[in-house]
Amino acid sequence: xxxxxxxxxxxxxxxxxxxxxxxxxxxxxxxxxxxxxxxxxxxxxxxxxxxxxxxxxxxxxxxxxxxxxxxxxxxxxxxxxxxxxxxxxxxxxxxxxxxxxxxxxxxxxxxxxxxxxxxxxxxxxxxxxxxxxxxxxxxxxxxxxxxxxxxxxxxxxxxxxxxxxxxxxxxxxxxxxxxxxxxxxxxxxxxxxxxxxxxxxxxxxxxxxxxxxxxxxxxxxxxxxxxxxxxxxxxxxxxxxxxxxxxxxxxxxxxxxxxxxxxxxxxxxxxxxxxxxxxxxxxxxxxxxxxxxxxxxxxxxxxxxxxxxxxxxxxxxxxxxxxxxxxxxxxxxxxxxxxxxxxxxxxxxxxxxxxxxxxxxxxxxxxxxxxxxxxxxxxxxxxxxxxxxxxxxxxxxxxxxxxxxxxxxxxxxxxxxxxxxxxxxxxxxxxxxxx
Amino acid sequence: xxxxxxxxxxxxxxxxxxxxxxxxxxxxxxxxxxxxxxxxxxxxxxxxxxxxxxxxxxxxxxxxxxxxxxxxxxxxxxxxxxxxxxxxxxxxxxxxxxxxxxxxxxxxxxxxxxxxxxxxxxxxxxxxxxxxxxxxxxxxxxxxxxxxxxxxxxxxxxxxxxxxxxxxxxxxxxxxxxxxxxxxxxxxxxxxxxxxxxxxxxxxxxxxxxxxxxxxxxxxxxxxxxxxxxxxxxxxxxxxxxxxxxxxxxxxxxxxxxxxxxxxxxxxxxxxxxxxxxxxxxxxxxxxxxxxxxxxxxxxxxxxxxxxxxxxxxxxxxxxxxxxxxxxxxxxxxxxxxxxxxxxxxxxxxxxxxxxxxxxxxxxxxxxxxxxxxxxxxxxxxxxxxxxxxxxxxxxxxxxxxxxxxxxxxxxxxxxxxxxxxxxxxxxxxxxxxxxxxxxxxxxxxxxxxxxxxxxxxxxxxxxxxxxxxxxxxxxxxxxxxxxxxxxxxxx
Numbered sequence: 001x002x003x004x005x006x007x008x009x010x011x012x013x014x015x016x017x018x019x020x021x022x023x024x025x026x027x028x029x030x031x032x033x034x035x036x037x038x039x040x041x042x043x044x045x046x047x048x049x050x051x052x053x054x055x056x057x058x059x060x061x062x063x064x065x066x067x068x069x070x071x072x073x074x075x076x077x078x079x080x081x082x083x084x085x086x087x088x089x090x091x092x093x094x095x096x097x098x099x100x101x102x103x104x105x106x107x108x109x110x111x112x113x114x115x116x117x118x119x120x121x122x123x124x125x126x127x128x129x130x131x132x133x134x135x136x137x138x139x140x141x142x143x144x145x146x147x148x149x150x151x152x153x154x155x156x157x158x159x160x161x162x163x164x165x166x167x168x169x170x171x172x173x174x175x176x177x178x179x180x181x182x183x184x185x186x187x188x189x190x191x192x193x194x195x196x197x198x199x200x201x202x203x204x205x206x207x208x209x210x211x212x213x214x215x216x217x218x219x220x221x222x223x224x225x226x227x228x229x230x231x232x233x234x235x236x237x238x239x240x241x242x243x244x245x246x247x248x249x250x251x252x253x254x255x256x257x258x259x260x261x262x263x264x265x266x267x268x269x270x271x272x273x274x275x276x277x278x279x280x281x282x283x284x285x286x287x288x289x290x291x292x293x294x295x296x297x298x299x300x301x302x303x304x305x306x307x308x309x310x311x312x313x314x315x316x317x318x319x320x321x322x323x324x325x326x327x328x329x330x331x332x333x334x335x336x337x338x339x340x341x342x343x344x345x346x347x348x349x350x351x352x353x354x355x356x357x358x359x360x361x362x363x364x365x366x367x368x369x370x371x372x373x374x375x376x377x378x379x380x381x382x383x384x385x386x387x388x389x390x391x392x393x394x395x396x397x398x399x400x401x402x403x404x405x406x407x408x409x410x411x412x413x414x415x416x417x418x419x420x421x422x423x424x425x426x427x428x429x430x431x432x433x434x435x
Numbered sequence: 436x437x438x439x440x441x442x443x444x445x446x447x448x449x450x451x452x453x454x455x456x457x458x459x460x461x462x463x464x465x466x467x468x469x470x471x472x473x474x475x476x477x478x479x480x481x482x483x484x485x486x487x488x489x490x491x492x493x494x495x496x497x498x499x500x501x502x503x504x505x506x507x508x509x510x511x512x513x514x515x516x517x518x519x520x521x522x523x524x525x526x527x528x529x530x531x532x533x534x535x536x537x538x539x540x541x542x543x544x545x546x547x548x549x550x551x552x553x554x555x556x557x558x559x560x561x562x563x564x565x566x567x568x569x570x571x572x573x574x575x576x577x578x579x580x581x582x583x584x585x586x587x588x589x590x591x592x593x594x595x596x597x598x599x600x601x602x603x604x605x606x607x608x609x610x611x612x613x614x615x616x617x618x619x620x621x622x623x624x625x626x627x628x629x630x631x632x633x634x635x636x637x638x639x640x641x642x643x644x645x646x647x648x649x650x651x652x653x654x655x656x657x658x659x660x661x662x663x664x665x666x667x668x669x670x671x672x673x674x675x676x677x678x679x680x681x682x683x684x685x686x687x688x689x690x691x692x693x694x695x696x697x698x699x700x701x702x703x704x705x706x707x708x709x710x711x712x713x714x715x716x717x718x719x720x721x722x723x724x725x726x727x728x729x730x731x732x733x734x735x736x737x738x739x740x741x742x743x744x745x746x747x748x749x750x751x752x753x754x755x756x757x758x759x760x761x762x763x764x765x766x767x768x769x770x771x772x773x774x775x776x777x778x779x780x781x782x783x784x785x786x787x788x789x790x791x792x793x794x795x796x797x798x799x800x801x802x803x804x805x806x807x808x809x810x811x812x813x814x815x816x817x818x819x820x821x822x823x824x825x826x827x828x829x830x831x832x833x834x835x836x837x838x839x840x841x842x843x844x845x846x847x848x849x850x851x852x853x854x855x856x857x858x859x860x861x862x863x864x865x866x867x868x869x870x871x872x873x874x875x876x877x878x879x880x881x882x883x884x885x886x887x888x889x890x891x892x893x894x895x896x897x898x899x900x901x902x903x904x905x906x907x908x909x910x911x912x913x914x915x916x917x918x919x920x921x922x923x924x925x926x927x
Contacts, residue, residue, distance in 0.1 A: 271457050362806050370455050377456040378810035381817075384750030385809055392790075 004137040006147035028406025042109035046077040054078040061105035062095040090134035125149035132157035148189025161416040164193040172329040195422040197221040199332040200353025225337035237318035244380040247320035252283035257326040266296045267373035282307045317342035340397045345389035360392040442504040443678040448783035459818045479519035482682025487525040489692045494532040502708045509542030536710035539574035545780025550756030576711045582732040589620035599715040604630035605737035615669035619720035627715040640680035644689035655697035742785040747809040
């Protein structure tokens with residue numbers, strides 16, 4: 001079975017949870033042995049793993065250019081020169097009016113989230129048209145709203161079923177005040193999709209109620225987490241036995257509720273003397289948070305290490321005693337699962353998607369600062385609670401694997417291939433066996 | 436001939452309020468009064484009053500043909516006194532019929548039988564005294580919280596002078612044996628054990644209104660038929676359940692009270708009702724029952740795993756029954772501390788923290804999950820322990836307390852010696868001059884002699900008077916003087 005997947009991020013190029021989730025999903029599917037995934041992304045680095053085929057959208061032509069094979073054969077990152085020629089044979093319209101075309105006839109992408117994001121999204125869908133005409137596939141799978149137009153275009157060209165994967169909605173990101181352009185792109189994608197996979201039941205409800213989609217088409221496909229490599233499990237943290245560290249790790253932005261964390265920190269620090277607070281990550285609200293901690297008078301116990309990469313993240317988890325995720329609205333949230341893997345008890349808000357599948361965590365409302373402070377104090381003071389949550393957390397998280405997610409997604413694909421349309425009820429019955 | 440011993444337990448958890456860690460040190464009141472009042476009144480209205488009135492009618496109707504036993508935890512007695520005194524009125528009426536026996540249980544309905552022996556003994560005594568005060572009966576049979584029992588507990592209870600104890604008729608302690616006989620404690624044969632028949636008890640308390648149960652609907656004649664069909668040698672059937680089963684777990688509209696009413700009517704002559712004491716008096720134990728590990732009536736496992744099964748519960752338990760803490764509490768006379776001590780020990784607090792997944796929804800009161808329960812309880816415990824520690828500064832270490840104890844024990848011994856002497860002198864006087872005058876003079880002299888002897892410790896250390904409980908227990912349970920003195924002292 002061949003799947004044409006559109007995504008925006010893939011490891012090692014990680015901007016957030018999307019890359020991790022894309023990797024997990026594709027790996028989980030590949031473990032089944034008979035699924036061939038072609039992953040199209042704007043600008044791969046060339047260091048991606050080889051279990052799937054990567055197509056570099058910055059190197060797919062949209063206009064005809066006469067180029068010599070020997071001249072170009074070493075320039076390709078992701079796909080090959082042969083692919084280039086095949087794509088060139090399937091051009092469908094004259095895009096010569098576009099500016100910024102390079103000598104290969106391709107549109108370039110910045111790779112991340114630049115200022116001209118909407119233009120890039122549009123270009124992405126144009127290129128998708130070329131791909132849809134040249135590639136053979138049975139299914140289209142589009143990750144996150146940036147790639148929905150591409151997915152829709154591919155469906156219209158090929159007639160194959162379209163699955164879209166909702167990793168987040170604009171309602172989460174903007175706390176209710178949506179951007180109309182983004183909303184329209186998302187809604188359009190959902191209207192055309194045959195199956196809408198949402199990363200949590202919370203997101204699924206948002207899709208059904210705010211985007212007015214058919215509940216039978218929407219399915220809650222929870223993310224999972226990758227087992228730690230040996231190198232990571234071998235990390236020995238440096239812990240000060242007299243002090244406890246409470247960590248927040250993620251983008252410091254409105255959606256993640258950092259101000260509630262600082263307020264809870266203040267309440268805890270009023271009554272304790274051996275707890276430190278760590279704010280890892282960067283974001284648009286980072287400076288505001290530093291100011292807030294100073295205003296509360298707790299700046300000496302609040303630390304801001306900035307954006308952590310790779311191994312540093314796990315070192316941070318391992319040296320923490322508590323991990324807090326006070327998100328106002330979190331579609332899923334893989335960070336708590338990673339923290340639990342490292343043996344760190346977690347406090348998450350009830351408004352996060354991961355809370356739907358986790359039970360060995362403490363759940364509080366994001367606005368309930370008293371409860372959050374109480375829970376932080378309790379885990380720091382009662383060693384029994386800390387060790388219980390740490391041990392049980394590891395056991396629970398080990399059961400949440402991408403392999404199972406791959407099996408569930410396969411179930412969705414099967415339904416679409418055999419029936420032509422998707423029914424959530426039937427899907428739920430079928431996946432009861434996958435626990 | 437078969438004897439049915441019917442027994443009901445009355446206990447409601449005392450709800451703790453939501454207590455955050457920043458309340459530690461400032462807020463010393465831990466209870467949710469609204470919830471306690473509401474639950475007590477609701478339970479009284481929906482269950483206790485209708486059920487007790489039915490039982491009262493039955494005793495009046497059948498006279499001595501229907502007998503029943505109750506036990507009420509001390510903390511619940513306090514709650515009923517405060518919020519639903521009409522329940523106590525009906526219990527008084529039941530008591531006056533003479534067909535009702537009251538049992539003793541730990542005052543707090545707590546786990547002190549597993550935590551601290553002295554505390555356990557003190558609690559049983561307090562409960563027994565309260566029952567005697569309210570109902571004029573001195574309990575002879577003990578029922579531990581959640582029917583927790585093992586050999587050590589049995590021997591402790593027997594030492595205190597009780598005649599019998601209720602035990603869960605769990606398969607893993609009985610093996611091939613049947614719960615329909617009276618057994619004796621393996622460590623002390625003077626204690627008779629009454630074993631709960633869980634099948635017949637749960638048929639009423641758990642399954643009565645369950646329409647998916649094969650035996651539904653359960654009619655009185657079918658039930659009595661089962662009992663009649665038991666082998667002839669099996670003569671004792673103990674049916675024990677919570678009183679709230681009649682009304683709360685099994686709603687009244689399932690006609691459970693009518694079922695109960697019909698039982699004595701349908702029962703043929705060879706099936707009688709009796710109180711636990713009567714059962715013990717009439718039936719000799721057929722053999723010892725060895726119970727090495729604690730057994731209880733909770734869950735399928737019938738052990739203490741729902742209360743002490745995970746680390747959180749054990750941590751809370753160890754902190755609560757820390758020796759220094761218990762020592763200080765038993766030595767102090769602060770009523771607030773005593774009341775908090777009673778209420779914090781209740782097994783319900785531990786059950787709320789259970790992580791067992793047994794299929795049915797677990798009732799956790801105001802808590803959302805076990806971690807919430809643990810955190811709240813530990814916060815409250817933190818404040819309580821701080822108050823206890825402040826009673827006697829840390830400088831009063833175990834050594835000083837121990838020396839206080841030894842002093843009191845020595846005084847207790849002296850008292851014993853004096854008492855023995857007095858009885859000896861009395862006996863001698865009997866022999867030589869058995870006249871009325873001497874008879875009157877002697878007791879008066881004995882009393883006068885006793886009083887000063889007993890008063891000596893009073894003027895001694897401040898902590899000593901409260902510790903009189905300890906030597907009284909250590910001496911012999913039936914000592915009249917210290918026991919008679921206790922009411923006078925407690926009225927302080």
